[in-house]
Amino acid sequence: MSIYDHFRTEEQPFIDQVLEWRKTVIDQYRMKATDFLDPREQFILRSLIGTSDELQLDFWQGYEGAERTRALMYPVYYEPNDSDFAVKCLELEYPVKFVTLKHSDILGALMSLGVKRKKFGDILMGDGICHLVVAEEIADYVRLNLTSIGKSTVKIKELQPEHLIRPTDQWSNEQSTVSSLRLDVILSEAFRLSRSKVTPFITNKKVKLNWKTVEQPSSLLQEGDQISVRGLGRAKLITVDGQSKKGKWKITYGTKKSK
Structure with a gap:
């Protein structure tokens, strides 16, 4: 039975990508941080990597309940730290007394900048607060270019993961x-x-x-x-x-x- 038989046909490109990541880590003895993966992709990655004597697999868990997150594959002898996941957390400041922003507003603004969905994780909304989890490689681009959403001006500052809003809706x-x-x-x-x-x-x-x-x-x-x-x-x-x-x-x- 082929490995593809355990998954859907449309998932084959992602499976091929995972297998290529695995080969790179093993052959080149270096770690690989993925883009942000949705829960189904995380499941496929866990299923394909499993328990291996050649590499390890971890997921960035900056806060409890993270849905989209980055994975890190690395040689068994390596001890990773948080910086290896290359994740940045950003806070959006906007005039909350005059403007109400929704999740869809933030998502649309990011996509309009040309940012690919796989380059940012969860959008966390609170009472007049919005936090973003993004890939380190696009953090500066987002800070410089996301200056407005709709008719509202936006300022962005970096924050530590422990200060992120926690999701209030539980499964x-x-x-x-x-x-x-x-x-x-x-x-x-x-x-x-x-x-x-x-x-x-x-x-x-x-x-x-x-x-x-x-x-x-x-x-x-x-x-x-x-x-x-x-x-x-x-x-x-x-x-x-x-x-x-x-x-x-x-x-x-x-x-x-x-x-």
């Missing part, structure tokens, strides 16, 4: 059994809705699987998959724990309901 994790790993079945279980009520969300393009719109209720899920449903919230399939004697799938999943 609620549960264990259950389901008849199959179909998208509509998992969503029905996660959001306590009938499949007939879940299906229109999918067919009306309101569901994203691993950040890409999916329209097939029969799409099969795998461990590490992340799902967002407009108007309902988010769900993730954490683990698939085998099948019961009656043929049902034992799963652990998480949900975040929309506010």
Whole structure:
């Protein structure tokens, strides 16, 4: 069985990239910091690297609940430190008395600068505060060029990870059994809705699987998959724990309901 058989066809380019990273670390005896990876990519990376006698794998954990983060692969004899992850934390200052900025505003402003999504991590929003986690190689560019968002002026300063806003919305994790790993079945279980009520969300393009719109209720899920449903919230399939004697799938999943 090929290694690709364990993953989706569209994930093959990322798998090839991971294997190339692994080869570079082993052959050249040097560390490799990845771009920011979403949770599904982190799962694939862990699955492919696993436990190895030739290299180690760590993820930047600047704060609890980090979703998008950088990974570091390095030779077994090397002892990494935080600077090896090449992550910078930035705070956006803006006139909060007159302007309200949303997550989508910040994301749009960064993308309009030509910054690739994989070069920055989570956007953390608080009460009149916005923090960014970015790759060190683009931090100066963002500081110099992100001077306004919409009609609001913006000033940026660097801060230490311990001062980052902590996410307030927590995942609620549960264990259950389901008849199959179909998208509509998992969503029905996660959001306590009938499949007939879940299906229109999918067919009306309101569901994203691993950040890409999916329209097939029969799409099969795998461990590490992340799902967002407009108007309902988010769900993730954490683990698939085998099948019961009656043929049902034992799963652990998480949900975040929309506010």
